Amino acid sequence: MFSSFGLRAILKSSVGVLRESSGLYPAVSVRPWSCCASAQLAGAAASKDKGIFAVQPPVRHYARVAKTKKTGPESQLSDLPPTMLKMEYASVPLAQTTDDLVKRLLSLELASHKEKLQLKKEQLIAKVQRDENDRNSVEVQVAVLTARIRNYQDHLQKHHKDKANKRRMLMAIDRRKKLLKNLRLVHFDTFERVCEQLGITYTFPPEYYRRATRRWLAKKEFCIKVFKAVQKQKAEQNMKRQLSTTETKEAKAPEAQT
Structure with a gap:
């Protein structure tokens, strides 16, 4: 120094x-x-x-490359225009001719997420319902579950650690699978129309698979032995029954001749 x-x-x-x-x-x-x-x-x-x-020339410290944000799938509510009126004001004629400020308050621009989701649910129900008063058919239940599942998916894209909503989404998916399976067995044309209107890709459940442990193999072999023993016992009983019937017929034959 x-x-x-x-x-x-x-x-x-x-x-x-x-x-x-x-x-x-x-x-x-x-x-x-x-x-x-x-x-x-x-x-x-x-x-x-x-x-x-x-003085030496200054050293350049180059900035790091900016990270590009991952663009996930679009939300199901993205196709709703902000100028569209809310569901309870859409059928009111006065709401169409009112002031711009009031119309903005009644539109989806300042609406909550719950109101937008309700409007989307009504749009999906209108695609598959049988008539105007149909609110409880299998097709309507599938449409309601579809809107709910897609809402859960949008939420989990941002909050992927939300285990409670993930569980609710899986339960809704299982419920919709059961409804679609029954609808496919009963009305196949309706099943195809619902899947096409709602954009659902139906996949068949996987085949039954069980890990082959030693205990399971021993149990299977024992069951096969029991099955063969029972079949052999039934065959012997059938042979005895056939022999007894033939003996009775032969015994009755000379009596009939006399």
Whole structure:
């Protein structure tokens, strides 16, 4: 460490050298009594060529590449225009001719998520219902569950650690699978129309699979042995029954001749 007197002497002598330095690098204008003189002296490097005291060019610190955000699937509510009126005001004729400010309050622009979801649910029900008063058929239940499942999926895209809503979504998916399975067995044309209108891809359940443990293999082998033993016993009983019937017929035959 330099003492305070030595540091002042060096700074005074360096001022003149810096003024006479070449124009290759900008010279540092150091004030001997400034508070930041020591910092500038520490950051400056002495060039050995021709004994010039000059500052090296600044080092460029390049910024990191910006991370691109992952764009997930669009929400089911994205196709609802913000100028569309709410469900309870859509059938009111006065709401169509009212002021722009009032119409904005009655539109979906300032509506809550619950109101938008209810409107989307009604749109899906209108696609598959049998008539205007149909609110409890299998097709309507499938439409309600579809809107609910897609809402859960949109929520889990942002909050993937929400285990409670994930469980509710899986329960709704299982319920919809059972309804679609029964509808496919009873009315196949209606099943195809519902899947097409709601954009559902029906996949068949996987085949039954069970891990073959030693206990399960031993139990299976034992069941096969029992099954064969029972079949053999039934065959013997059938043979005895056939022999007894033939003996009775042969015994009755001479009696009938006499």
